[in-house]
Structure formats: C-alpha cells, structure tokens
Amino acid sequence: MKPYKIPESVLVVIHTADLQVLLIERADRPGYWQSVTGSLDAPDEPLMETARRELFEETGIVADGQAIVLRDWQLSNVYTIYPVWRHRYAPGVTENTEHVFSVxxxxxxxxxxxxxxxxxxxxxxxxxxxxxxxxxxxxxxxLQLREYCRTS
Incomplete structure (x- = not known):
C-alpha cells in the first residue's frame, strides 16, 4: 500500500523576466492547468529541497542556485484538499499547507x-x-508575481 501524502506541499511558479508563466496540464485531470506542485517526501524534508526536487521531476528544470535560482516567498497558504484527492491523505486530513516559491x-x-x-x-x-x-x-x-518581482 502506498503511504499517505504529507499534507504540506510546495507551489513553484515558473516565469520569464517578462512574466510569461509556464503552466502544465495534469495527466490525471485533463484540462486542469497548474504550476509545479508537490508534497514533502518526509516530514523533515526542507521546503527548498522539496521545491527543487519537484521542479526537476515535473519539468526537468534544474535549480542550480546560480543561473536558475529558486526564490522562497516566505508565504504559506492553507487550503481545503479537493475531495477527489483526499484519498491520498490519512483519514480525516482535509487541509494542506502550501509554501510558495518562484523561479x-x-x-x-x-x-x-x-x-x-x-x-x-x-x-x-x-x-x-x-x-x-x-x-x-x-x-x-x-497574480502576486508582478509585485513580488518588483520587490525582490
């Protein structure tokens, strides 16, 4: 049996300097477009490592810290997990904490x-x-990307 997902994840918004944003379409839900997302592999996995790993796994982009730099927005969202995906989490888990990054x-x-x-x-x-x-x-x-890019 596959272990339950940890209800803590990252969101990585991929963009160009002129604010073109990369979206990817989910295979399990055609028509659902999103940025890179993914849960921690272990409760003690550092968020930056989760973001780096998910970015590479989902797009092949390597955040090397020099040419490609992940930025931690120090922003977290708590949201209700969509019912269609709740079976991936332990019984009774209904919320996920999502940490926002960009690259x-x-x-x-x-x-x-x-x-x-x-x-x-x-x-x-x-x-x-x-x-x-x-x-x-x-x-x-x-929607916050333009403002975030101005201040970072």
Whole structure:
C-alpha cells in the first residue's frame, strides 16, 4: 500500500523576466492547468529541497542556485484538499499547507514533462495564466508575481 501524502506541499511558479508563466496540464485531470506542485517526501524534508526536487521531476528544470535560482516567498497558504484527492491523505486530513516559491528562467529553456503526471505545457502572459489555473491559491500566487518581482 502506498503511504499517505504529507499534507504540506510546495507551489513553484515558473516565469520569464517578462512574466510569461509556464503552466502544465495534469495527466490525471485533463484540462486542469497548474504550476509545479508537490508534497514533502518526509516530514523533515526542507521546503527548498522539496521545491527543487519537484521542479526537476515535473519539468526537468534544474535549480542550480546560480543561473536558475529558486526564490522562497516566505508565504504559506492553507487550503481545503479537493475531495477527489483526499484519498491520498490519512483519514480525516482535509487541509494542506502550501509554501510558495518562484523561479525565473529563460523563455527557451527545455521543458521535459513527467508523462505520468502531466500531458502538456504552455507559456502564457501572467494574467492569462492566472485565469487558466484551476487552483485558487495557484492563481493568486501568479497574480502576486508582478509585485513580488518588483520587490525582490
């Protein structure tokens, strides 16, 4: 039996300098578009490591800390887990804490999707990307992107 997911995750908004945002389409829910997301593998896994791992697993992008730098927004969202995915968590778990990160990449960076997780990817202007996201916390992070990039 597969172990239950830890109800703590990361959200990584991938963008270019001109705020084009990469969205990926879920394989288990075609038509559901999102940024990179993923749960901790262990309760003591550092959030930055979770973000780095998920970024690579889902897109093939390596955050090396030099050319590609993950930024921790020091922002967390608590949201109700969608009923369709609650079976992945221990009985009674209904909320997840999501930690927001972003990463700026060149527009021509190669994207290698994990085929079991995602079907397609698309680059969109940030407002269009926010509109396409099925997750409200993901959309909100994208809407904050312009302001965040100005202040960081």
């Amino acid at each position: 700026e990449v060149p527009r021509d960076i190669a994207i290698q999707l994990a085929p079991r997780e995602h079907l397609n990817h698309v680059w969109l202007p940030w407002l269009e990307a926010a509109d396409l996201c099925f997750s409200s916390s993901n959309a909100e992070a994208i």
